[in-house]
Amino acid sequence: MSKYLIEYSSDVVESPILSKVVVETGVLINVLRADIEYDKASIVVDIPHDEDRVIERFKESGVRVRKLEENIKKDIENCIDCGACISLCPTGAIYFTEDWSIEVDKGECIRCGACVLACPMKAMTIQEH
Amino acid sequence: MKTIKEINQKIKKGEAVIVRADEMPEIYEDNPKKAASEVDIVTTGTFGAMCSSGAFLNFGHADPPIKITKLWLNDVEAYSGIAAVDAYIGATQLRKYRDSDYGGAHVIEDLVCGKEIEVRAEAYGTDCYPKKKVETTVTLEDLNQAIMYNPRNIHQRYNAATNSSDTLMRTYMGTLLPNKRNICFAGVGELNPLANDPGYDVIGVGTRIFLGGAKGFIVGEGTQHSPDSGAGNLSTRGDLKDMDPKYVRGCNIPGYGTSLYLGIGVPIPILNEEIARKTAVKNEDVKTEIIDYGISRLVRPVIGEVNYEQLFSGRVDVEGKKIRTSPLSSLKITYQLLKELKELIEEREFYLTGKVESIPRKGQAKSMKLKKGTKTVNQVMSREVITAKADATIKEISALLINNHIDQIPIVDEVNKLQGIITSRDITTALARNITKMADVMTREVITSDLNEALDIVSRRMDKHKVDATPVVDKNNKVVGIVTIADIMRKEGSE
Numbered sequence: 001m002s003k004y005l006i007e008y009s010s011d012v013v014e015s016p017i018l019s020k021v022v023v024e025t026g027v028l029i030n031v032l033r034a035d036i037e038y039d040k041a042s043i044v045v046d047i048p049h050d051e052d053r054v055i056e057r058f059k060e061s062g063v064r065v066r067k068l069e070e071n072i073k074k075d076i077e078n079c080i081d082c083g084a085c086i087s088l089c090p091t092g093a094i095y096f097t098e099d100w101s102i103e104v105d106k107g108e109c110i111r112c113g114a115c116v117l118a119c120p121m122k123a124m125t126i127q128e129h
Numbered sequence: 130m131k132t133i134k135e136i137n138q139k140i141k142k143g144e145a146v147i148v149r150a151d152e153m154p155e156i157y158e159d160n161p162k163k164a165a166s167e168v169d170i171v172t173t174g175t176f177g178a179m180c181s182s183g184a185f186l187n188f189g190h191a192d193p194p195i196k197i198t199k200l201w202l203n204d205v206e207a208y209s210g211i212a213a214v215d216a217y218i219g220a221t222q223l224r225k226y227r228d229s230d231y232g233g234a235h236v237i238e239d240l241v242c243g244k245e246i247e248v249r250a251e252a253y254g255t256d257c258y259p260k261k262k263v264e265t266t267v268t269l270e271d272l273n274q275a276i277m278y279n280p281r282n283i284h285q286r287y288n289a290a291t292n293s294s295d296t297l298m299r300t301y302m303g304t305l306l307p308n309k310r311n312i313c314f315a316g317v318g319e320l321n322p323l324a325n326d327p328g329y330d331v332i333g334v335g336t337r338i339f340l341g342g343a344k345g346f347i348v349g350e351g352t353q354h355s356p357d358s359g360a361g362n363l364s365t366r367g368d369l370k371d372m373d374p375k376y377v378r379g380c381n382i383p384g385y386g387t388s389l390y391l392g393i394g395v396p397i398p399i400l401n402e403e404i405a406r407k408t409a410v411k412n413e414d415v416k417t418e419i420i421d422y423g424i425s426r427l428v429r430p431v432i433g434e435v436n437y438e439q440l441f442s443g444r445v446d447v448e449g450k451k452i453r454t455s456p457l458s459s460l461k462i463t464y465q466l467l468k469e470l471k472e473l474i475e476e477r478e479f480y481l482t483g484k485v486e487s488i489p490r491k492g493q494a495k496s497m498k499l500k501k502g503t504k505t506v507n508q509v510m511s512r513e514v515i516t517a518k519a520d521a522t523i524k525e526i527s528a529l530l531i532n533n534h535i536d537q538i539p540i541v542d543e544v545n546k547l548q549g550i551i552t553s554r555d556i557t558t559a560l561a562r563n564i565t566k567m568a569d570v571m572t573r574e575v576i577t578s579d580l581n582e583a584l585d586i587v588s589r590r591m592d593k594h595k596v597d598a599t600p601v602v603d604k605n606n607k608v609v610g611i612v613t614i615a616d617i618m619r620k621e622g623s624e
Contacts, residue, residue: 080176080378080380080390080459080461080462081459081460081461081462082177082390082456082457082458082459083455083456083457083459084303084304084313084455084456084457085455086443086453086454086455086456087306087311087312087313087452087453087454087455088304088306088311088455092453095443096443099461099464100459100460100461100464101461114304117304117383118303118304118383119383120178120303120380120381120382120383120388120390120457121378121380122230122381
């Protein structure tokens with residue numbers, strides 16, 4: 001399973017692209033996050049299988065597709081490994097390692113920013129793509 | 130039976146046996162007698178946000194001299210009503226009153242890091258102290274003394290917090306998701322010094338500790354020390370000049386303000402089997418209560434009891450649901466500082482001291498005495514509420530707003546149950562967007578208040594949700610009154 005950021009420009013924001021892709025490919029795409037404005041939109045989706053086919057269809061529909069890999073960055077200088085962020089992460093992407101260090105599973109992150117707002121040390125930043 | 134003198138002799142000879150608090154349970158369970166005779170020192174400690182921290186600074190006299198009455202360090206105010214050139218910088222003092230993420234804790238961290246601090250001072254001028262203004266910069270080295278003196282550190286017990294309300298709360302216990310979706314907890318369980326010596330057998334006035342990476346001392350019980358309810362705490366002192374920036378970190382707890390993450394290590398001398406037994410405490414033995422911070426009163430409801438084994442597992446079972454947990458103290462840095470403390474003792478750089486006075490084992494902090502009772506909603510609300518039904522037209526609502534000189538109207542059903550609210554702003558919106566049905570512009574998620582709620586809480590809620598009025602409802606959601614910002618201000622202003 002991989003997470004992708006789908007960005008709609010103003011030209012296509014009103015078309016039901018996601019529904020079309022689901023119907024046409026038969027892949028049940030899970031929407032993890034959606035930011036919809038009247039002139040643009042972006043959604044974070046989880047594509048469970050047939051990624052290549054699904055992405056191809058998205059691209060043909062005129063949206064921008066990017067794989068989410070480097071979503072959140074932990075500044076190791078600032079982070080004190082307290083764990084204030086752990087319970088706020090909606091996908092459970094932040095966890096403790098054996099030695100109680102904070103680690104982020106970047107593939108699980110959906111760029112919601114909950115950890116950024118909660119960190120007492122300003123150690124978390126969302127990476128720009 | 131051992132004495133501290135004997136343990137110090139062992140340290141001198143390099144023979145002291147030092148064990149970390151979390152290693153002690155196994156050693157003790159294996160053979161209590163042997164544990165008591167062979168283990169000399171159990172290291173305990175914590176690295177957590179300690180709001181009640183600060184430092185006394187002495188700047189030396191200026192030429193001509195000044196008797197400072199107001200002082201700012203990097204624009205954070207420090208208390209200077211102590212003689213001429215002394216000040217106390219407190220961890221939670223913010224650069225500005227609100228909305229600043231830099232505070233006294235950061236000034237302390239910057240000093241420890243050797244950074245230059247801007248000093249701005251004012252005075253009224255006297256014959257002996259003619260100078261009235263100072264603007265300069267200092268580093269830690271320039272100060273005669275920089276003594277960390279913390280009124281309240283190392284608590285015997287910390288809380289675990291959750292939030293039953295339907296809005297996210299940003300508290301000193303971290304960010305609490307609505308509807309009890311997470312638990313934040315402070316403290317390090319079995320590593321906590323007072324969990325290992327709950328009866329103050331060895332920890333007392335004069336106990337040498339490892340404070341912020343330097344040698345420091347316990348100077349007494351802390352303020353609000355409440356051993357009667359298992360909530361004792363300690364006051365500490367140490368020299369900022371010897372501290373390590375690793376263990377002195379300014380932080381900003383979002384929505385609350387600044388605080389100081391501070392590392393403290395307390396070595397416990399194992400003088401007898403009783404002390405050994407107490408240091409064999411495990412995470413599962415260290416219990417705390419889950420408190421509902423969704424209720425903003427002094428006495429908040431307790432939702433359940435929990436131990437640190439459960440809290441550190443990442444999930445806690447509450448009312449049949451698994452709730453995820455967030456520690457606020459750092460176990461990783463606590464382990465680092467315990468390792469460093471052990472090395473210092475092994476290198477004969479750190480000897481133990483016996484207490485010169487005991488910490489009080491009895492006592493309970495009182496709550497603040499208020500001369501006036503807390504003002505509640507029913508003292509200020511209007512009981513004559515203008516309401517309307519959901520089928521009213523925008524024109525009818527507009528007429529009601531204008532004729533009654535009001536800015537909002539609660540929408541109710543036939544039995545006066547609250548269904549929504551409409552404000553004059555909603556009417557403007559309706560006009561701008563050509564909306565004719567009132568139901569399309571009214572707000573359905575209404576911010577309400579209860580009859581007996583404290584005004585401070587209601588005005589905080591109105592501030593948070595940016596509303597100018599809140600309908601007052603009874604248990605059945607029936608409208609019994611309305612409180613506006615103007616009502617609250619009138620009440621405040623009349624006193």
